[in-house]
Amino acid sequence: xxxxxxxxxxxxxxxxxxxxxxxxxxxxxxxxxxxxxxxxxxxxxxxxxxxxxxxxxxxxxxxxxxxxxxxxxxxxxxxxxxxxxxxxxxxxxxxxxxxxxxxxxxxxxxxxxxxxxxxxxxxxxxxxxxxxxxxxxxxxxxxxxxxxxxxxxxxxxxxxxxxxxxxxxxxxxxxxxxxxxxxxxxxxxxxxxxxxxxxxxxxxxxxxxx
Amino acid sequence: xxxxxxxxxxxxxxxxxxxxxxxxxxxxxxxxxxxxxxxxxxxxxxxxxxxxxxxxxxxxxxxxxxxxxxxxxxxxxxxxxxxxxxxxxxxxxxxxxxxxxxxxxxxxxxxxxxxxxxxxxxxxxxxxxxxxxxxxxxxxxxxxxxxxxxxxxxxxxxxxxxxxxxxxxxxxxxxxxxxxxxxxxxxxxxxxxxxxxxxxxxxxxxxxxxxxxxxxxxxxxxxxxxxxxxxxxxxxxxxxxxxxxxxxxxxxxxxxxxxxxxxxxxxxxxxxxxxxxxxxxxxxxxxxxxxxxxxxxxxxxxxxxxxxxxxxxxxxxxxxxxxxxxxxxxxxxxxxxxxxxxxxxxxxxxxxxxxxxxxxxxxxxxxxxxxxxxxxxxxxxxxxxxxxxxxxxxxxxxxxxxxxxxxxxxxxxxxxxxxxxxxxxxxxxxxxxxxxxxxxxxxxxxxxxxxxxxxxxxxxxxxxxxxxxxxxxxxxxxxxxxxxxxxxxxxxxxxxxxxxxxxxxxxxxxxxxxxxxxxxxxxxxxxxxx
Numbered sequence: 001x002x003x004x005x006x007x008x009x010x011x012x013x014x015x016x017x018x019x020x021x022x023x024x025x026x027x028x029x030x031x032x033x034x035x036x037x038x039x040x041x042x043x044x045x046x047x048x049x050x051x052x053x054x055x056x057x058x059x060x061x062x063x064x065x066x067x068x069x070x071x072x073x074x075x076x077x078x079x080x081x082x083x084x085x086x087x088x089x090x091x092x093x094x095x096x097x098x099x100x101x102x103x104x105x106x107x108x109x110x111x112x113x114x115x116x117x118x119x120x121x122x123x124x125x126x127x128x129x130x131x132x133x134x135x136x137x138x139x140x141x142x143x144x145x146x147x148x149x150x151x152x153x154x155x156x157x158x159x160x161x162x163x164x165x166x167x168x169x170x171x172x173x174x175x176x177x178x179x180x181x182x183x184x185x186x187x188x189x190x191x192x193x194x195x196x197x198x199x200x201x202x203x204x205x206x207x208x209x210x
Numbered sequence: 211x212x213x214x215x216x217x218x219x220x221x222x223x224x225x226x227x228x229x230x231x232x233x234x235x236x237x238x239x240x241x242x243x244x245x246x247x248x249x250x251x252x253x254x255x256x257x258x259x260x261x262x263x264x265x266x267x268x269x270x271x272x273x274x275x276x277x278x279x280x281x282x283x284x285x286x287x288x289x290x291x292x293x294x295x296x297x298x299x300x301x302x303x304x305x306x307x308x309x310x311x312x313x314x315x316x317x318x319x320x321x322x323x324x325x326x327x328x329x330x331x332x333x334x335x336x337x338x339x340x341x342x343x344x345x346x347x348x349x350x351x352x353x354x355x356x357x358x359x360x361x362x363x364x365x366x367x368x369x370x371x372x373x374x375x376x377x378x379x380x381x382x383x384x385x386x387x388x389x390x391x392x393x394x395x396x397x398x399x400x401x402x403x404x405x406x407x408x409x410x411x412x413x414x415x416x417x418x419x420x421x422x423x424x425x426x427x428x429x430x431x432x433x434x435x436x437x438x439x440x441x442x443x444x445x446x447x448x449x450x451x452x453x454x455x456x457x458x459x460x461x462x463x464x465x466x467x468x469x470x471x472x473x474x475x476x477x478x479x480x481x482x483x484x485x486x487x488x489x490x491x492x493x494x495x496x497x498x499x500x501x502x503x504x505x506x507x508x509x510x511x512x513x514x515x516x517x518x519x520x521x522x523x524x525x526x527x528x529x530x531x532x533x534x535x536x537x538x539x540x541x542x543x544x545x546x547x548x549x550x551x552x553x554x555x556x557x558x559x560x561x562x563x564x565x566x567x568x569x570x571x572x573x574x575x576x577x578x579x580x581x582x583x584x585x586x587x588x589x590x591x592x593x594x595x596x597x598x599x600x601x602x603x604x605x606x607x608x609x610x611x612x613x614x615x616x617x618x619x620x621x622x623x624x625x626x627x628x629x630x631x632x633x634x635x636x637x638x639x640x641x642x643x644x645x646x647x648x649x650x651x652x653x654x655x656x657x658x659x660x661x662x663x664x665x666x667x668x669x670x671x672x673x674x675x676x677x678x679x680x681x682x683x684x685x686x687x688x689x690x691x692x693x694x695x696x697x698x699x700x701x702x703x704x705x706x707x708x709x710x711x712x713x714x715x716x717x718x719x720x721x722x723x724x725x726x727x728x729x730x731x732x733x734x735x736x737x738x739x740x
Binding site for chain 1: 366368369477
């Protein structure tokens, strides 16, 4: 369960939003919409712990993680532009979090294969990530986040920039993936249709500000 | 092939003729002559001499240690500049860029001024001066690559569980690896072929291959030995250059400019302390030797005096040196800029010509200035081409050394002009020359000024080729400084420091001129090449 309690975030010493609160129950999928520049991405980055908040608190499974560094939070973040590690192959990108945890090589290999199959990219483990198509790169980014077994998954405009056919296909696949695994998810998008397609609840960012 | 394409290819070929002739005559022919004479007439037994082994070994290890120290000093500066926004950042970047553009002899003189005399003529002095000369350049190279790492990559790693140290070892370092290796190779090459610094600080007991070439050719009269060493040197540098080029091209495939800056405001006392320490250390290390030159130009064993400066102002010899240097600098910039315009313009018309120009203008980098000097000396020594005493020979040699830099300043600007601009001009009735004059020239004008300034700066500080080619009546400033320092006497020493200070001021002024007109300072250019 994720609880964002009355947080205020500043950008260049000016408040971006104040007193924003949001609760997502375990296994629930929440979509968040809002105009460009309203602070949706920043909110995700604050929850993930890579951006700091001016005031308020963030709770994860009833534990205050406000001051916990990002690498200890176990919150997965799929970036709008994927941010795949350019010096690592597809398989190495997906295995990254497992290697950090010093999981044995055999298990890593199995988990990477499973993840690739899950996102429909079997046999691409050794591919250089700089040669992936937009859709393939997005799937690798999702697989990389899921393999880390996050307590909450944050999706930042995950289907942005894809053509309509691929968009529809990936949206369906992503929805099934999250639902099947019961992953608590916060999905940020500017597309109302996309928001409604996989979410239990949909909010506009301004609705969360008191 | 279309008619237009044939026309452009022909224009490109025509434009390459002049630069090709100059590089052929003043770089390739002298080097080929050295190689030819060495393999035809010279016994390779010199290479079995213990002294030569010692010299090659010393050259190698001092270059290795200098490289390691330069990189160690560069690392904190690169880290701070790439990751933080802080007060005085521009000052740190500008100041640390200065040592690399100083004439090498001035760096040597600076360390004579800053180090106690007991440390002169030691490996320590040499290594420290080499580290000083290269650390800002290394910081710029690595810092620029670091800046290209998207900050969200760090965030991605952190959300996947990477602690700061694991983030550095698994993401930052592997991405920087090629840049670090490439920088190391360049710095190693520069330390390996360093001449002015070694002549000033090494003395006879601390010889490198480069100074040994000079010593054998000009003082022992052993031109054969000098040529053999020159061949060894060119082969080593050539190999390093090929390796370095491969690293550079591989790294560029992975480099992509991030859409947001990774420089963040400093948000903790610990970070403030680290940035403060690195910045102050870098500023102190950069400025101390320069201040030492100034102080030593005003001080003799009897105390502070303006005698050194006064004699610079009144001595006919020194004035002649100054004017000779400036005349040669003017000649150099005229030749280098003219050739660079031809070479750079040719690259716009044809890809194969661009590749040819790139190789052609890289040759003077592979051949050290000392080897160019020696090559010219042994090649143009018989009538009707006995040009050794010609007043034109020095500006020509300097122009060959400046040409790679000048071309690399003009070419990117010319290549960045969109082809439709020229096509539009063509459609409106302009011929190739009119298009160049009305479209290319106004856009590239600022780069031409920068190329002229860097060519003048190279000429003013050039010491290697000049050591072989100057005569008593045409001594340049670096040669005068070297001669003054080799003689005993307080006033002569202060004169040498005063002349060095003049070179510092002119070099820095020229670089600020380039900074004003163009982003491609020598360090930026090299960093972007890498």
